[in-house]
Amino acid sequence: xxxxxxxxxxxxxxxxxxxxxxxxxxxxxxxxxxxxxxxxxxxxxxxxxxxxxxxxxxxxxxxxxxxxxxxxxxxxxxxxxxxxxxxxxxxxxxxxxxxxxxxxxxxxxxxxxxxxxxxxxxxxxxxxxxxxxxxxxxxxxxxxxxxxxxxxxxxxxxxxxxxxxxxxxxxxxxxxxxxxxxxxxxxxxxxxxxxxxxxxxxxxxxxxxxxxxxxxxxxxxxxxxxxxxxxxxxxxxxxxxxxxxxxxxxxxxxxxxxxxxxxxxxxxxxxxxxxxxxxxxxxxxxxxxxxxxxxxxxxxxxxxxxxxxxxxxxxxxxxxxxxxxxxxxxxxxxxxxxxxxxxx
Numbered sequence: 001x002x003x004x005x006x007x008x009x010x011x012x013x014x015x016x017x018x019x020x021x022x023x024x025x026x027x028x029x030x031x032x033x034x035x036x037x038x039x040x041x042x043x044x045x046x047x048x049x050x051x052x053x054x055x056x057x058x059x060x061x062x063x064x065x066x067x068x069x070x071x072x073x074x075x076x077x078x079x080x081x082x083x084x085x086x087x088x089x090x091x092x093x094x095x096x097x098x099x100x101x102x103x104x105x106x107x108x109x110x111x112x113x114x115x116x117x118x119x120x121x122x123x124x125x126x127x128x129x130x131x132x133x134x135x136x137x138x139x140x141x142x143x144x145x146x147x148x149x150x151x152x153x154x155x156x157x158x159x160x161x162x163x164x165x166x167x168x169x170x171x172x173x174x175x176x177x178x179x180x181x182x183x184x185x186x187x188x189x190x191x192x193x194x195x196x197x198x199x200x201x202x203x204x205x206x207x208x209x210x211x212x213x214x215x216x217x218x219x220x221x222x223x224x225x226x227x228x229x230x231x232x233x234x235x236x237x238x239x240x241x242x243x244x245x246x247x248x249x250x251x252x253x254x255x256x257x258x259x260x261x262x263x264x265x266x267x268x269x270x271x272x273x274x275x276x277x278x279x280x281x282x283x284x285x286x287x288x289x290x291x292x293x294x295x296x297x298x299x300x301x302x303x304x305x306x307x308x309x310x311x312x313x314x315x316x317x318x319x320x321x322x323x324x325x326x327x328x329x330x331x332x333x334x335x336x337x338x339x340x341x342x343x344x
Contacts, residue, residue, distance in 0.1 A: 024050055028088045028099045035254055036079060036288075037108035042072040044088050044099070051092070058087040081105050081289040082233070082250030082257065107254040107290040111283075112342055114295035119324075119337040123160035126305060126333035128153075132177035132186070132219060132263060133315035135326065136199075139163070140317055140335075143177040143186050150174035152186055152202060157326070157335060166202045176219030176263055178226065180240055185226060187216030194219075194243065208243035212236070218264035218273065222286065227264060227271060233257040235264075235271060235284065249289035251282065258282060258291060265316040267325070272316050279313040281327075281340075295340050297327065305333040 025047040034040055042064075044055050057064040057072040059079075065072035070090075087100040128151075132143035140157040144150060150172055154164040168174050173189040183205065184197040194216060196205040210216065213230035220227045225246070226238040234248045251258045251273070260276040261284075270292065271284040279301055283293035297313055304310070311330035318325055328335045 023048060024090075024092060024097065026052075026088075026090055026097060026099050028086065028101050030086055030101060030103055033104040033106055034076070035106045035108050036077045036081065038076075040074040040076050040103075042074065042086060042088070044070040044090055053091045053093075055091070056089040058085075058089070060084055061087070076105060077108070079105055079288070080249055081107060081252040104252075104257075106252050106256075110254050111291045112293040114283075114293050114340045115343045116295060116297055116300075117339045117341065118300075119339055121303075122157055122335040122337070124328050124332055124335040125155075125160060125162065126307065126309075126331050129311070129330050130263075130315040130328055130332070131175045131330075133317040133326070133328065134177060134179055134220075134265075135317040135319045135324075136179045140326070141177060141179060141184065142315070143174045145174050145189070145330075147171070147173050150188075152177065152184065152197065154202075160335070164202060175216045176228070178219045178221050178264075180221045180226065185219060185221075185243075187219050187228070189217075190215055192216075210236075210238070210243070210245060212245040213248075217276075218262050220264040220266045220271070222266045227266060227286070229261040229264060229273065231260055231262075231276070233259045233261065233289075235261060235273075235286075235289070249284075249286065251284050251289050251291055253291045263314050263316055265318050267318045267320075272318075274312075274314050274316065276314075277312055279329075281313075281316065297338075300327070300336055300338075301329065301332075303334065303336075304329070307331070 027045045029043045042057050054068050055070045056066045089098050129145045131145040134141045140155040142153050148170040150168040152166050153162050175187040175189050177186040182199050187194045194208045213236045215230045217231050218229040228236040233250045236245045236248045262274040262276045265272045271286050273282045279298045281295040309331045313329040315328040
């Protein structure tokens, strides 16, 4: 009986402690989304008007404000766009409690709209389900998809002649490709593996895997990193030596995220990206993910041979020496050299 009596005060103390904590009803107030040119106002409210001693505010676990005030104002114009986590650590009665919410940072302005001018038209293999396209030393290098018919090829773009080609084994669906340091990098779709080839004879150097990004879609590079899409709004930056994903940005306009980013090309400091199932190109700032521009290329699909396997625009290649931009599509019989210009 004496042992039972000694337990009662402990139980009572724990009950009172939990009751005291329960009296504190804390709420973290912040907007669900905000443009990065606006000031972010954060606050913590105790719904029963009970006092708090101090509050620490964090963004992505980085301390923003620390003090007696339950309010915090933050300038966010240098943050990347997309999803961020806001956390408040509230101190009261010698205790603390953490509360957190997600917030989405949007671009500070709407994208510029571009139209196009066709400079020249070239033949293209209408049986090529184009997934990746790159201009290098006077030739186009192309990755074509579909299980059982995926290839890597070198093409004389003036005539459409395939001058070199290898086929992938039937378990692989080829996706984007890029050429970096005289090596070809090629992705696969859902297999979680990429391939590195010698550029002269297409002999395989090695395989590599990607684990953080969901799938393999588009691929390009900026001279320091491989740049990869996975079908979401995320654009991943990979170490070219290890092929490991080091960080990502998220593509956002001033209103929403843009998903299903596909084939990529890095042009004059910007990332050009096809959107799957849309005949358009986004121009994305690689520093923060802002969609700086949108080019509507819908009219091009009407200029190619109309057949049962015809699919969407996909394929962007850039000749930096001659400032030539090439685009094509999945099972298109034409390759277009175009110029983009701001819509009036």
